[in-house]
Amino acid sequence: MQETRLDTARIRAARRVIDPVFLGTPLYRCEALEPGLGCAVSIKLETANPVRSFKGRGTEVVASLLAEQGPRDVVCASAGNLGQALAWSGRGRGLDVTVVASRFATSAKLDRIRALGARLELVDGDHELARERAAAIARYDGIRLVEDSLDIETCEGAATIGLELVEALEQAEQAEQAGTGPPFDTVLIALGGGALATGVGHVLKALAPDVEVICVQPLGAPAMTHSWRGRRVVTTDSTDTIADGVAGRRPIPAVLDDLLLVADDAVLVQEASIIAGMRMLLDHAGLVVEPSAALGIAAILEDRDRFAGRHVVTIVCGSNVDVDAYQRWVGAAPLPHRA
Amino acid sequence: MQETRLDTARIRAARRVIDPVFLGTPLYRCEALEPGLGCAVSIKLETANPVRSFKGRGTEVVASLLAEQGPRDVVCASAGNLGQALAWSGRGRGLDVTVVASRFATSAKLDRIRALGARLELVDGDHELARERAAAIARYDGIRLVEDSLDIETCEGAATIGLELVEALEQAEQAEQAGTGPPFDTVLIALGGGALATGVGHVLKALAPDVEVICVQPLGAPAMTHSWRGRRVVTTDSTDTIADGVAGRRPIPAVLDDLLLVADDAVLVQEASIIAGMRMLLDHAGLVVEPSAALGIAAILEDRDRFAGRHVVTIVCGSNVDVDAYQRWVGAAPLPHRA
Numbered sequence: 132m133q134e135t136r137l138d139t140a141r142i143r144a145a146r147r148v149i150d151p152v153f154l155g156t157p158l159y160r161c162e163a164l165e166p167g168l169g170c171a172v173s174i175k176l177e178t179a180n181p182v183r184s185f186k187g188r189g190t191e192v193v194a195s196l197l198a199e200q201g202p203r204d205v206v207c208a209s210a211g212n213l214g215q216a217l218a219w220s221g222r223g224r225g226l227d228v229t230v231v232a233s234r235f236a237t238s239a240k241l242d243r244i245r246a247l248g249a250r251l252e253l254v255d256g257d258h259e260l261a262r263e264r265a266a267a268i269a270r271y272d273g274i275r276l277v278e279d280s281l282d283i284e285t286c287e288g289a290a291t292i293g294l295e296l297v298e299a300l301e302q303a304e305q306a307e308q309a310g311t312g313p314p315f316d317t318v319l320i321a322l323g324g325g326a327l328a329t330g331v332g333h334v335l336k337a338l339a340p341d342v343e344v345i346c347v348q349p350l351g352a353p354a355m356t357h358s359w360r361g362r363r364v365v366t367t368d369s370t371d372t373i374a375d376g377v378a379g380r381r382p383i384p385a386v387l388d389d390l391l392l393v394a395d396d397a398v399l400v401q402e403a404s405i406i407a408g409m410r411m412l413l414d415h416a417g418l419v420v421e422p423s424a425a426l427g428i429a430a431i432l433e434d435r436d437r438f439a440g441r442h443v444v445t446i447v448c449g450s451n452v453d454v455d456a457y458q459r460w461v462g463a464a465p466l467p468h469r470a
Numbered sequence: 471m472q473e474t475r476l477d478t479a480r481i482r483a484a485r486r487v488i489d490p491v492f493l494g495t496p497l498y499r500c501e502a503l504e505p506g507l508g509c510a511v512s513i514k515l516e517t518a519n520p521v522r523s524f525k526g527r528g529t530e531v532v533a534s535l536l537a538e539q540g541p542r543d544v545v546c547a548s549a550g551n552l553g554q555a556l557a558w559s560g561r562g563r564g565l566d567v568t569v570v571a572s573r574f575a576t577s578a579k580l581d582r583i584r585a586l587g588a589r590l591e592l593v594d595g596d597h598e599l600a601r602e603r604a605a606a607i608a609r610y611d612g613i614r615l616v617e618d619s620l621d622i623e624t625c626e627g628a629a630t631i632g633l634e635l636v637e638a639l640e641q642a643e644q645a646e647q648a649g650t651g652p653p654f655d656t657v658l659i660a661l662g663g664g665a666l667a668t669g670v671g672h673v674l675k676a677l678a679p680d681v682e683v684i685c686v687q688p689l690g691a692p693a694m695t696h697s698w699r700g701r702r703v704v705t706t707d708s709t710d711t712i713a714d715g716v717a718g719r720r721p722i723p724a725v726l727d728d729l730l731l732v733a734d735d736a737v738l739v740q741e742a743s744i745i746a747g748m749r750m751l752l753d754h755a756g757l758v759v760e761p762s763a764a765l766g767i768a769a770i771l772e773d774r775d776r777f778a779g780r781h782v783v784t785i786v787c788g789s790n791v792d793v794d795a796y797q798r799w800v801g802a803a804p805l806p807h808r809a
Contacts, residue, residue: 151641152498157518159491163582176518179496183756243502302490417522417789419756450756 135389136283137333142290145188148195149291150223152180153187156292158299158444163415168428169435171442173315174416175292177449178424182243184376184449186216189288189326193277194220196284203227204274208265210258210323210375211240212449213279218249229274231265233257237375237421240451257370259380280324280386289327293334296444300339315342315442319427322346322355322397323377325386327448332393346390346397347426349405352378356397358387373460374405376423376449404429410461412447419457421449474728475622476672481629484527487534488630489562491519492526495631497638497783502754507767508774510781512654513755514631516788517763521582523715523788525555528627528665532616533559535623542566543613547604549597549662549714550579551788552618557588568613570604572596576714576760579790596709598719619663619725628666631785632673639678654681654781658766661685661694661736662716664725666787671732685729685736686765688744691717695736697726712799713744715762715788743768749800751786758796760788 146154157176164172177185190213197205206229207217214230221228230244234253244251252268254260262278269276279285296318303314318335320328332344348356351372357365364387370378390397408425411432412418427445431438485493496515503511516524529552536544545568546556553569560567569583573592583590591607593599601617608615618624635657642653657674659667671683687695690711696704703726709717729736747764750771751757766784770777 152496155494157491157496159519162520162585174518178756179513179515179518180498181501246501413758414793417517417758417791419752419758452756454753 133392135329135333135392136385137286137290137329137389139334139337142287142294142334145192145287146291146294149188149191149288153191154291155295158295161416164411164428167411167415168431168438170431170438170440172431173442173444174418175296175444175446176418177292178420178447182212182216182219183451184212184216185289185292185327185446186212187219188291189285190216190220192284192288193217193282194224194226197226197275198224202275204272205229205277206231206265206268206272206274207277207279208232208258208261209279210378211236211244212376212451213285214244214249214251215240215247215451217277218244218247222248229268231261231268233261237451237453239453243451257380258378280326280329281383285326286330286333286389288330290330290334292327292446293331296331297334297338315444317343317345317438317441317443319345319347319430319443319445321377321423321426321446321448322348323423324379324383325355325390327446329386329389329393331446333389336393343395344393345430346394347430348377348397348399349374349426350399350401352380353399354380355382355387355390356399358382359390359394359397362391372422373402374422374426376421377426398430398434400426400429400433404432406460407432413461418447419450419452420447421452422460424448424450472731474668474672474731475724476625476629476669476728478673478676481626481633481673484531484626485630485633488527488530488627492530493630494634497634500755503750503767506750506754507770507777509770509777509779511770512781512783513757514635514783514785515757516631517757517759517786521551521555521558522790523551523555524628524631524666524785525551526558527630528624529555529559531623531627532556532621533563533565536565536614537563541614543611544568544616545570545604545607545611545613546616546618547571547597547600548618549717550575550583551715551790552624553583553588553590554579554586554790556616557583557586561587568607570600570607572600576790576792578792582790596719597717619665619668620722624665625669625672625728627669629669629673631666632670635670635783636673636677639681654783656682656684656777656780656782658684658686658769658782658784660716660762660765660785660787661687662762663718663722664694664729666785668725668728668732670785672728675732682734683732684769685733686769687716687736687738688713688765689738689740691719692738693719694721694726694729695738697721698729698733698736701730711761712741713761713765715760716765737769737773739765739768739772743771745799746771752800757786758789758791759786760791761799763787763789
């Protein structure tokens with residue numbers, strides 16, 4: 132294939148600098164979900180770690196490079212998961228981390244960023260304004276700006292998920308009892324800035340090109356999907372989705388170029404389907420997930436015919452939710468006040 | 471130490487016959503829980519697998535031995551998790567599995583046992599009656615009875631969790647950044663029949679004897695704890711707890727003998743603490759857990775002074791809940807009807 136900015140050898144090397152707590156995450160068939168979806172479903176679970184999202188894979192690469200040679204101060208914009216992960220990775224390596232976020236971001240994410248010792252600056256606008264502010268801080272203070280999806284470490288860190296998926300395919304091929312293994316044929320990936328999609332997509336296209344790579348984005352935040360379809364950057368004026376982790380408006384050209392090389396499709400899903408996906412993951416898989424992590428299930432719900440008979444992996448990429456909002460989404464009344 | 475029935479070399483060998491989907495489970499620090507508990511807390515997560523509990527580790531050992539040499543028919547009594555795991559392990563190896571359970575068992579567990587193709591027989595009584603009925607079936611039909619906690623495979627399968635905990639200790643000792651690793655000093659283990667406690671306890675006492683092994687049982691099902699304290703089998707006439715996975719009344723003498731060798735303590739907790747533990751794991755760790763899996767958190771809540779300043783591992787051993795009951799426990803109104 133034509134070459135992305137990513138490098139498979141560097142991705143393999145990244146695993147040696149990422150704290151093992153983020154690696155070798157569970158991949159397992161979830162049959163209880165299947166009657167409701169009409170296809171075989173396996174879950175790649177990226178939430179059972181100290182920051183409850185896949186972002187630690189990338190920030191570990193960023194922070195280990197900075198700790199070796201770079202500046203000790205670093206700033207990023209974040210909807211919350213990147214900031215939390217960078218705060219975690221930076222704390223362990225003595226970095227001084229600043230996170231810029233929208234004041235409308237998920238409270239639980241902001242609370243964790245503060246608790247991990249990062250400096251948190253809130254902007255009175257959406258994630259794109261936070262990106263601008265983080266870039267301004269980096270320029271003004273002369274410190275390192277970590278740009279999610281643009282900085283290759285964030286993509287190559289996420290890409291280590293792809294290595295684990297390919298290894299599962301190889302093990303299933305070798306196993307005698309292949310019937311119980313995960314010989315999946317499709318991977319559904321939440322699409323936001325593109326680090327996860329280009330990372331995992333790069334590895335799959337390089338090492339397991341028969342696996343279909345499908346990106347999923349909310350109809351209410353469709354900029355990257357429109358860009359992928361049009362093969363040129365398309366921006367939007369606003370976003371309207373509960374999937375805060377993927378609610379961007381201004382795709383990065385270099386990331387789009389990579390995505391054009393590795394994604395087989397990009398689909399948009401409705402908010403009701405995202406909520407239904409969250410409910411299904413709670414009821415049938417016992418998983419609390421944030422909206423972005425239910426995009427894959429939402430895609431199946433909206434196009435059962437397409438997936439019928441297939442074996443799909445959906446990457447459950449984050450579980451950082453505000454409990455009250457979560458309970459509202461999954462249909463329960465608000466919880467009573469608790470400590 | 472004096473010798474249990476378990477054998478560390480056999481436990482190491484067990485890992486080679488257990489499907490990898492049950493092994494190498496996440497172990498991670500969960501700082502968001504800590505302000506509410508007053509100690510460092512790490513989670514060993516045994517729910518991210520096809521049966522949502524640790525029981526697959528044991529049934530994989532049982533089923534692989536049967537597939538090699540034993541009878542192809544097997545029966546067990548189960549509160550639901552063992553039966554589900556045996557059904558899963560047996561299906562993959564062509565075994566004919568019968569599960570006997572109380573008709574009052576958690577519906578979600580019974581549904582999954584059926585869905586996995588096992589024959590399910592319900593008895594009009596509690597788990598002890600199911601044990602009697604399973605034994606009768608085994609005698610009458612001349613088939614293999616799997617007795618949880620008595621059969622050494624169930625203990626040694628569970629004991630592989632202990633190997634993983636010890637390896638984490640060794641890695642933390644080797645790592646330069648030991649501050650971020652999990653150098654825990656205490657392990658909290660749900661106590662029911664005793665397979666998990668004797669299994670994990672055996673490995674810890676053999677390989678990491680300084681780690682304190684604390685078993686936790688509900689006040690409403692205290693038979694094994696009373697037996698441990700009295701150093702002789704004590705039975706109870708009934709149980710009264712939501713923690714269905716550990717609600718036994720008649721401890722097995724050989725299992726008690728092992729437990730006396732490996733447990734440093736056995737404590738009893740109130741139902742309100744179990745529910746508070748489930749809430750904390752939902753709110754601060756994003757984990758849906760069944761009551762048995764919240765026993766460790768409950769023990770900390772009831773004796774903060776004891777654990778202050780320590781680093782505790784709690785084994786989150788299962789997540790199979792009836793969604794309506796779970797929502798009731800964690801304080802939300804019942805969910806609306808859903809497909």
